[in-house]
Amino acid sequence: MQEVLRDAKSLLRRENYRCTAQREVILELLARHSRRHYTAEEIHQSLRDENPQLGLSTVYRTLVVLEDVGLIRRLDVGDGVSRYEFDADDAAPHCHLICIRCGDVRDIACPVPQEMQSLIEAESFQITDYSMSFFGMCSHCTRRVRDGKIGDPGEDIHLMQ
Numbered sequence: 001m002q003e004v005l006r007d008a009k010s011l012l013r014r015e016n017y018r019c020t021a022q023r024e025v026i027l028e029l030l031a032r033h034s035r036r037h038y039t040a041e042e043i044h045q046s047l048r049d050e051n052p053q054l055g056l057s058t059v060y061r062t063l064v065v066l067e068d069v070g071l072i073r074r075l076d077v078g079d080g081v082s083r084y085e086f087d088a089d090d091a092a093p094h095c096h097l098i099c100i101r102c103g104d105v106r107d108i109a110c111p112v113p114q115e116m117q118s119l120i121e122a123e124s125f126q127i128t129d130y131s132m133s134f135f136g137m138c139s140h141c142t143r144r145v146r147d148g149k150i151g152d153p154g155e156d157i158h159l160m161q
């Protein structure tokens with residue numbers, strides 16, 4: 001973890017950004033919970049107790065900087081609210097399973113399928129990164145629908161109006 005943060009800080013400096021205390025705590029939160037996909041509000045809520053001076057607008061501005069230098073990745077799940085995740089240099093690209101009921105986002109390892117790779121190579125295109133999202137229902141919501149605790153999918157899908 002310390003090493004990850006040290007690399008991240010030196011990247012910020014190389015890109016001529018100062019490594020401010022705010023940038024550091026936000027980066028640390030995302031790096032520590034690298035499987036999570038946080039909204040700006042969630043980041044703010046998680047950090048404000050220990051960092052009362054950290055405002056939501058600073059969180060937004062910091063996320064723009066961290067995304068700009070490639071330390072974090074922004075994810076659009078279709079509800080108009082961006083999620084952010086730590087994007088480690090050595091992390092393999094992954095795909096997202098996005099639950100349209102509860103908004104849960106899960107990472108799955110997802111290599112580019114061979115057929116797709118050939119199609120992309122035919123265009124002489126160099127892939128540097130990719131992302132793919134699958135929309136549906138998580139196991140928890142599927143169970144709740146089956147047990148009649150919530151309606152059928154499609155009735156109150158809140159993420160994809």
Ligand SMILES: [Zn+2]
Pocket residue numbers: 099100101102103104137138139140141142
């Ligand atoms: Zn769900």
Ligand SMILES: [Zn+2]
Pocket residue numbers: 037085094095096106107
């Ligand atoms: Zn992810």
